[in-house]
Amino acid sequence: MPTETIAIPSGSPGTEYSLTVHRFGRRNARPHVYIQAALHADEIPGMICAQVLRRELAALDAAGALVGQVTLVPVANPIGLAQQVLGLPVGRFSLSDGGNFNRDFPDLAALLVARVGDRLTMDETLNGRTVREAFAEALWQQPRSSAPQHLKAALLRLALDADLVLDLHCDADAALHLYTQPRSLLAFTPLAALLGAKAILLADVSGGDPFDEALSRPWAELAKARPDRPLPDGCHAVTVELRGQSDVAQDLAEADAHAILGFLCHAGVLDGEKPDLPPLLCRPTRLEASEPIIAPAGGILTYRRKAGETVKAGEILADIIDPITGALTPVTTLSAGMFYARSAETFVTPGKRLGKVAGDSLRRSGRLLSP
Numbered sequence: 001m002p003t004e005t006i007a008i009p010s011g012s013p014g015t016e017y018s019l020t021v022h023r024f025g026r027r028n029a030r031p032h033v034y035i036q037a038a039l040h041a042d043e044i045p046g047m048i049c050a051q052v053l054r055r056e057l058a059a060l061d062a063a064g065a066l067v068g069q070v071t072l073v074p075v076a077n078p079i080g081l082a083q084q085v086l087g088l089p090v091g092r093f094s095l096s097d098g099g100n101f102n103r104d105f106p107d108l109a110a111l112l113v114a115r116v117g118d119r120l121t122m123d124e125t126l127n128g129r130t131v132r133e134a135f136a137e138a139l140w141q142q143p144r145s146s147a148p149q150h151l152k153a154a155l156l157r158l159a160l161d162a163d164l165v166l167d168l169h170c171d172a173d174a175a176l177h178l179y180t181q182p183r184s185l186l187a188f189t190p191l192a193a194l195l196g197a198k199a200i201l202l203a204d205v206s207g208g209d210p211f212d213e214a215l216s217r218p219w220a221e222l223a224k225a226r227p228d229r230p231l232p233d234g235c236h237a238v239t240v241e242l243r244g245q246s247d248v249a250q251d252l253a254e255a256d257a258h259a260i261l262g263f264l265c266h267a268g269v270l271d272g273e274k275p276d277l278p279p280l281l282c283r284p285t286r287l288e289a290s291e292p293i294i295a296p297a298g299g300i301l302t303y304r305r306k307a308g309e310t311v312k313a314g315e316i317l318a319d320i321i322d323p324i325t326g327a328l329t330p331v332t333t334l335s336a337g338m339f340y341a342r343s344a345e346t347f348v349t350p351g352k353r354l355g356k357v358a359g360d361s362l363r364r365s366g367r368l369l370s371p
């Protein structure tokens, strides 16, 4: 199992971060799957799942069971992992500039269409190679100075060769759910079934430039711009939300890792018998119809419904109690659907996001992801 260490400059003399990368299977073998964990550094369910994946993939590789290759980054954000404020971990945002570690990845889709669109031939394999080379070159030319920019560029460089990308996250308190592009739904349906996903949120463009879209969107845009040229799928990328932040347990990690390995069998990365696919637990819905539940008042928060429960339109999901007056403010949902994530906090201020319902009725636009 070759392991590589990649230095991430911190910008501060005497300090440097590093990424550890494990590789399984023959270099250049396909399909190539890239898996990373804890880009939001305080989301540990993916990190423990990656430990099981490393153990299992090492054994499978030694047994010659890898047809394709797997690149595994078990700690995708050493910068965020080192951040603490008064003893509390802060892994979602950079303390240096306030930026969300999974937003504002460089969007190179338009640049790649401009650079490569006219160079595509009638040879699909050659076109795939041309796009990946241009992608790497464009990424290399992006300006980067801060440590988070260096980190984002390094992660994209590791992943841009991959056919399939799994970005392992979790929410505050949540049922297992996935985010991906509509064009990638078919590719990840076996994964959703094996993991038992309770929601699958689809968007062509979520508005926040997350990691998964930075990798998959150029291929989608190129296919749209040049429908007359054969192009491989290139990259299907998915963000996997492995429940809530406190769902860190060995049995869950084993089950999730084995579901991912089953998916790798279905995707032709691993040799061996494909596991039967259980029925999907949800119907995919559009991300623009995912309703953010907003606190209408401040106070003590108590939920009436759990994450992972189906709710009706107009239903009360939670109550907020004013600790001075005792007044009770109900929190309702406009949408019917799956209450797939909720806040882990017990005292909230007005305007705070209290959860998300995967519905069908809303037509949101702009930045569709949580800040």
Ligand SMILES: [Zn+2]
Binding pocket: 039, 040, 043, 102, 169, 170
């Ligand atoms: Zn996350």
